[in-house]
Amino acid sequence: MELINYPEKQDWYNLVSRPSLGTADLDEVVNSILAKVKTFGDQALFELLEKYDQVSLDSLSVSSSEFSDAEGEVDEELKNAIQIAKSNIEKFHAAQRLSLQKIETSPGVVCWQKQVPIQKVGLYIPGGSAPLFSTLLMLGIPAKLAGCPEIVVCTPPNKNGKIHPATLYTASLLGIKNVFKIGGAQAIAAMAYGTSSIPKVNKIFGPGNQFVTKAKELVQTKGVAIDMPAGPSEVLVIADESARPDFVAADLLSQAEHGPDSQVILLSTCKDVVANVLNEIEKQLRALPRMEVTQKALQNSKAILLKNLSDCIAFSNLYAPEHLILACENPSDLAGAVTNAGSVFIGNYSCESAGDYASGTNHTLPTNGFAESYSGVSLSSFTKYISFQEISKEGLDGIGNAIEIMAEAEGLQAHKNAVTIRTSKS
Ligand SMILES: NC(=O)c1ccc[n+]([C@@H]2O[C@H](COP(=O)([O-])OP(=O)(O)OC[C@H]3O[C@@H](n4cnc5c(N)ncnc54)[C@H](O)[C@@H]3O)[C@@H](O)[C@H]2O)c1
Numbered sequence: 040m041e042l043i044n045y046p047e048k049q050d051w052y053n054l055v056s057r058p059s060l061g062t063a064d065l066d067e068v069v070n071s072i073l074a075k076v077k078t079f080g081d082q083a084l085f086e087l088l089e090k091y092d093q094v095s096l097d098s099l100s101v102s103s104s105e106f107s108d109a110e111g112e113v114d115e116e117l118k119n120a121i122q123i124a125k126s127n128i129e130k131f132h133a134a135q136r137l138s139l140q141k142i143e144t145s146p147g148v149v150c151w152q153k154q155v156p157i158q159k160v161g162l163y164i165p166g167g168s169a170p171l172f173s174t175l176l177m178l179g180i181p182a183k184l185a186g187c188p189e190i191v192v193c194t195p196p197n198k199n200g201k202i203h204p205a206t207l208y209t210a211s212l213l214g215i216k217n218v219f220k221i222g223g224a225q226a227i228a229a230m231a232y233g234t235s236s237i238p239k240v241n242k243i244f245g246p247g248n249q250f251v252t253k254a255k256e257l258v259q260t261k262g263v264a265i266d267m268p269a270g271p272s273e274v275l276v277i278a279d280e281s282a283r284p285d286f287v288a289a290d291l292l293s294q295a296e297h298g299p300d301s302q303v304i305l306l307s308t309c310k311d312v313v314a315n316v317l318n319e320i321e322k323q324l325r326a327l328p329r330m331e332v333t334q335k336a337l338q339n340s341k342a343i344l345l346k347n348l349s350d351c352i353a354f355s356n357l358y359a360p361e362h363l364i365l366a367c368e369n370p371s372d373l374a375g376a377v378t379n380a381g382s383v384f385i386g387n388y389s390c391e392s393a394g395d396y397a398s399g400t401n402h403t404l405p406t407n408g409f410a411e412s413y414s415g416v417s418l419s420s421f422t423k424y425i426s427f428q429e430i431s432k433e434g435l436d437g438i439g440n441a442i443e444i445m446a447e448a449e450g451l452q453a454h455k456n457a458v459t460i461r462t463s464k465s
């Protein structure tokens with residue numbers, strides 16, 4: 040991790056940039072994948088599976104026997120853990136249901152909204168370097184709670200053409216049957232355009248690597264909605280003297296192990312805290328099975344000394360991290376000053392992994408600074424709000440003149456007439 044001592048505020052802008060894996064032609068590669076899938080459908084998907092996942096398949100869909108085999112392959116301990124996570128995620132997301140009221144804005148003018156589930160949703164479950172079945176809980180649970188009638192799941196198969204049994208067990212637990220063996224930009228293209236095997240959807244959800252994230256960005260301009268840009272994982276920790284260096288190091292490593300393009304940031308006002316955390320990272324890193332990938336992410340990562348905690352929060356708000364951990368003496372005070380972050384973890388015992396798996400919050404979150412303008416996935420991500428209004432004759436009499444004046448001022452006579460024709464003949 041690069042150590043940076045007390046940078047000047049004008050230099051902060053250079054410090055918030057995220058690493059890229061250096062695929063200069065990313066747009067070109069992804070555009071070409073999208074075009075192939077749009078033109079050749081399933082045939083392109085089979086070819087791209089061979090090219091990028093080194094697997095040759097006859098069918099893209101997961102069969103019912105694969106679902107039942109998976110049930111037997113997941114041990115009871117993991118099933119129980121998944122059920123605990125499911126229960127907490129359900130509780131947190133069910134509480135997000137809104138009670139929408141009818142509002143009489145003027146006498147005789149009644150307006151209201153109805154929450155309607157998006158009819159066809161596509162869930163992308165990452166599986167390149169790790170099978171993230173937890174992501175299926177994070178997307179499948181709110182999709183089911185919202186009442187989305189058609190749920191399509193795409194996830195990359197392993198070299199034997201199989202989906203991880205825990206992913207299939209989780210799908211069964213949630214009552215999701217449409218699971219397809221396809222990953223990367225090609226999976227996003229399939230759900231955006233539809234192929235003979237994979238249905239076209241209205242909105243695509245889910246995190247992924249740079250190919251997946253770029254594909255989501257490109258298809259959203261072509262008629263399909265997306266949740267948000269949810270790319271390589273990141274965490275920013277603000278640690279003061281009360282922080283435990285071993286805990287902070289463990290949290291930084293937990294996000295660094297996601298991939299070489301992940302980034303972790305440590306902010307502190309105390310030299311000793313930074314030195315102790317960096318020592319701990321070295322110690323803990325050596326024991327990690329994904330040491331190599333984690334080390335690469337750490338090369339993109341920074342430990343920054345700042346003058347005071349209000350500078351730490353100001354830097355964090357500029358960085359807009361996917362995850363923010365406040366390992367500080369008075370974390371609640373700092374939490375109140377957060378304006379940009381995907382999800383915030385308060386105090387020494389709120390480890391980021393808790394939000395990844397089982398506390399109940401959603402782990403599909405905006406990265407790369409997009410927390411400035413996007414929220415993470417929630418129940419409302421799976422619904423649309425349709426507005427309704429019912430206006431009586433008296434109601435229109437009451438607001439008609441205002442409408443007529445405004446329409447005339449905009450030079451839109453037909454708009455004015457639609458009111459006048461109703462109100463002038465009474
Ligand atoms: N922001 C969030 O909410 C969040 C949540 C979970 C995971 N993540 C991130 O998701 C990512 C998962 O990435 P992953 O790679 O493990 O899995 P992935 O499923 O996103 O991508 C794997 C697919 O990428 C395609 N691919 C691989 N190399 C390619 C190439 N050279 N050209 C074109 N396509 C190629 C392959 O088809 C493969 O199936 C990680 O970066 C992780 O940090 C983010």
Ligand SMILES: N[C@H](CO)Cc1c[nH]c[nH+]1
Pocket residue numbers: 171173174271272273294361395402403404
């Ligand atoms: N930290 C990831 C979001 O950036 C989510 C995840 C899933 N499994 C482990 N972690």
Ligand SMILES: [Zn+2]
Pocket residue numbers: 272293294297395
């Ligand atoms: Zn994680």
